[in-house]
Amino acid sequence: MSGTTRRQILTSIGLMGGAAALYQAMTVLGHAAESRFTGPPNLQTHRKGQTVLVLGAGLAGMLAAYELRKAGYSVRILEYQARTGGRNWTLRGGDRVAEMGGAVQDVKFAAGNYINPGPWRVPYHHRALLHYCRAFGVSLEPFIQLNYNALVHSSDTFGGKPQRYRDVAADFTGNVAELLAKSIDAHTLDKELTQEDRARVREAMRGWGVLDADMRYTSTLHLGSRRGWDQRPGGGPDGAPVPVSTSSLLDRHDLFAPPVWQALSYFMNYEMQTTMFQPVGGVDMIGKGFAAQVSDLFTMNARVTRIAQDDHGVSVSWTHTETGATSVEKADWCVCTIPLSILSQIDVQVSPAMRAAIGAVPYTSHIKMGLEFKRRFWEEDEGIYGGISFTSQEISQISYPSYGFHKPGPAVLLGAYTKNMAGLDIAGMTPAERIELGLRQGEVFHSQYRKEFSNGVAVAWSRMPGSLGCCAMWSEESRKQHYRNLTTMDGRVVLAGEHASYLGCWQEGALLSSLDAISQLNKRAQAN
Secondary structure (H helix, E strand, C coil): CCCCCHHHHHHHHHHHHHHHHHHHHHHHCCCCCCCCCCCCCCCCCCCCCCEEEEECCEHHHHHHHHHHHHCCCEEEEECCCCCCECCCCCEECCCEEECCCCCEEECCCCCCCEECCCCCCEECCCHHHHHHHHHCCCCEEECCCCCCCCEEECCCCHHHCCEEHHHHHHHHHHHHHHHHHHHHHCCCCCCCCCHHHHHHHHHHHHHHHCCCCCCCCCCCCCCHHHHCEEECCCCCCCCCCEECCHHHCCCHHHHCCHHHHHHHHHHHCHHHCCCEEEECCCCHHHHHHHHHHCHHHEECCEEEEEEEEECCEEEEEEEECCCCCEEEEEECEEEECCCHHHHCCCEECCCHHHHHHHCCCCECCCEEEEEEECCCHHHHCCCCCCEEEEECCCCCEEEECCCCCCCCCCEEEEEEEECHHHHHHHHCCCHHHHHHHHHHHHCCCCCCHHHHEEEEEEEEHHHCCCCCCCCECCCHHHHHHHHHHHHCCECCEEECCHHHCCCCCCHHHHHHHHHHHHHHHHHHHHHC
């Protein structure tokens, strides 16, 4: 076993024990642990009034400024954009999206409707984010992740027809249970299980998979309580339910296809497990809550062009994006939260090791589409209230709004959530072409798409000037080689942001990295 890698160990555990066992093993090996947040930091400085320059007004930058000022530091924030929040961003009617290359989209959503192009949900175990939402008065509501009435689609399975999540889940479970029960009856597991355990597992498979008396997965009245009926239970003399026919059960070969079981396992992922939350009114309510705490510290439209440091302090050169005026800000210390995709193009005076780390991490290319429809046909026609439908097509997911249920008039759903190569391909399209793709592929789920469509917006993160990508995409090798160099304070400069965490792409990662960064800074300041 001495030559066995962690990846091989985890792969073996996952094959033998499933997702739950895999997650437990990852936790033991130092991965996938809960947020380490236990409370705000206790920062102390021996000399009040030391100055800190924070670069970037995303959540990481604003949290750093908030906690440092509480500790007695004098803080200023430089922000490239004309708004705060960074990738914590919500689009509403009247907003405008300007891309690299000149494409501009005017958002035409009706009042009260919105889409979150960046982060959009908060897991229950993201303790730092939940703490500051509570501290800053940001109201949260449930975000519906798993909806058994949503859909699963793969172009190569079930004749290309979408299937209800509940049907796929029930049939997958039933078939696996039947196969395991047959293995027990064939005595193929005698070496692994005692006679008592075999009996227990066999009975467990009967209940778990809803098998009949002969341990077969087939149509029964009891199966209807999980999968639904051909005729639902009703009232009166003819109210008896009629179970689905055995011929209606999904094909086993298709059930075991990767796009199908991947959709089922999506919600087993620790970061995707319920309970999930979302801010009432849009995810940028979180950013606004943070911004309200440090509203007097911002300098907006400031494009950083150079970061220099010596034994006495830091100087940051920047250009005003509207006037072209240049300026230099000086401070004792610097917390830099600029995305690595941008920072790698800036003249930064740090060690060669940190410089190499800054340039070593590519960014994902996510696409999110917000499509507004004239009515909530997914609720009215199909009984889908929140949740996610999956597809093997480029759009990847459709997510139904978790707010405004039964509200008349137009509503917005997430019409696509793609990343990596699909995201890059779609980013190369015009906004109108992206919307057309979303409509064409969304019609596979809902025939009402064209008739009910009103307007939409399609955000390509690789073309957003402030980030040139959605989030850092560390590889196992790049983390091993560069992560510590990136996250360790270098002279008077320390980096923060989701890229400086093991919770990449999540707001929690940005906050945890920020808290670690300012703790390093404070320790260095005390020793100085």
